[in-house]
Amino acid sequence: MTDPALIETLKSLVEPGKVLTDAESLEAFGKDWTKHFAPAPQAIVFPKSIEQVQAIVRWANEHKVALVPSGGRTGLSAAAVAANGEVVVSFDYMNQILDFNEFDRTVVCQPGVVTEQLQNFAEEQGLYYPVDFASAGSSQIGGNIGTNAGGIKVIRYGMTRNWVAGMKVVTGTGELLELNKDLIKNATGYDMRQLFIGAEGTLGFVVEATMRLDRAPQNLTAMVLGAADFDSIMPVLHAFQSKLDLTAFEFFSDKALAKVMARGDVPPAFETDCPFYALLEFEASTEEVANAALETFEHCVEQGWVLDGVMSQSEQQLQNLWKLREYISETISHWTPYKNDISVTVSKVPAFLHDIDEIVGKHYPDFEIVWFGHIGDGNLHLNILKPESLTKDEFFGKCATVNKWVFEIVQKYNGSISAEHGVGMTKRDYLHYSRSAAEISYMKAIKAVFDPNGIMNPGKIFAE
Secondary structure: OOOHHHHHHHHOOOOOOOEEOOHHHHHHHOOOOOOOOOOOOOEEEOOOOHHHHHHHHHHHHHHOOOEEEEOOOOOOOOOOOOOOOOEEEEOOOOOOEEEEEOOOOEEEEOOOOEHHHHHHHHHHOOEEOOOOOOOOOOOEHHHHHHHOOOOOOHHHHOOHHHHEEEEEEEEOOOOEEEEHHHOOOOOOOOOOHHHHOOOOOOOEEEEEEEEEOEEOOOOEEEEEEEEOOHHHHHHHHHHHHOOOOEEEEEEEEHHHHHHHHOOOOOOOOOOOOOOEEEEEEEEOOOHHHHHHHHHHHHHHHHOOOEEEEEEOOOHHHHHHHHHHHHOHHHHHHHHOOEEEEEEOOHHHHHHHHHHHHHHHHHHOOOOEEEEEEEHHHOEEEEEEEOOOOOOHHHHHHHHHHHHHHHHHHHHHOOOEOOOOOOOOOOOHHHHHHOOOHHHHHHHHHHHHHHOOOOOEOOOOOOOO
16 A cells, blocks of 8 residues: 555655656556566655665665665566565666776666666777677666676676676665775675675665676677487587687577567578577687687587588678577567576586476476577576466466476576576575575575665565
8 A cells, every 4th residue: 555645755855756656657667577476566766866765765764665676677586576565666767877997898887777778888889798688678787786697698708797896785774885896806805796796686776886898709600500309419519619619509499499480580590300409609700710610510410419500601690590599588478488597507407407308298298398598508498388278377376386396306406496587586485495594594694784674675585
């Protein structure tokens, strides 16, 4: 329930018109891309400065009101969902690039800067921001930091945390901290910057971030290879990694490809039907590198691992090959997929996937399973598509049973129940499959230090 008097005091903290309580806004800003929880915030507030964020947090402490941070709302774990009368703090108006240092190759960003905005800015400087994924056009830097976003270039460039030089955060008490001060080397005790990266706004809100940039890659070239079976994918990865510095190594199943091809707006890579496909990318900076890629492809064919393949010969063909992978999530969204974002060490991937495939197929033979992911770093996306015969609630109920089996296998292989999408509300009840009781206890203790009144995104990562 919205308290009109309380909302009036909130309005006094920000500029006119920057607190919304209409039903349409509450619905839009109270959710992310997950469909498991109904949004139910009491208000949306749009700060435009660090001082306003601090004032909002102090107001929330005084009135015991929970706050939920909101960026591009592209998350897949319900970390940005306000389902229990919280006030949503949207960073849409804190969206400026504040500074650029060409010598340090760093960019100071407000949290609402869109990922693609930073990528384009880097390109204008002849540089490169390598954290990339399908939602780059709408996701925001603050959200990327909150979930330690990964994406398609992790095999070469790592996760978001690798690119955060420093940050300013407002803690759960309203205090402003400046963490690491953009230093490359800093051996002065705990690196608290790393606590806030991946914390999903449960310790405080990122209000400014200094992001590192890299040199621009040269002549990026992609290959799509059709594999004889899944067990062939890992030898192919090993063969190419031994010859090339890969910038990406993705995989997807024939079912994933069929969904994308049915759209009719992406040309096929080749005509041969294969059960699994690998998409790899590298810098063909010299003719020798391109020749090494072709020789490795021929070796993989001779070994029987690869049935067919193609290498991009132009920027347009490079983009078309990537569409085969990048369009999967958007395409299968029509079937209300139940998503699992799981990971193990790279060497364990084949056995891990086989175990999960077997148990889901055995118990739910009518469920269509679509596999894809960043296999070069051990990250698999398991997508179970909703049958027409089941309602959303019935389907999610059955998937909750599947989850237990899947996460037991994750635990068996010492893997993670969430590789890059965060925990939020969708994974919080399964955290013990990846974290020990002692670890969870320490995590809760850390939250209590930074957020003593429990107002910062409560109910996310672990139940309060």
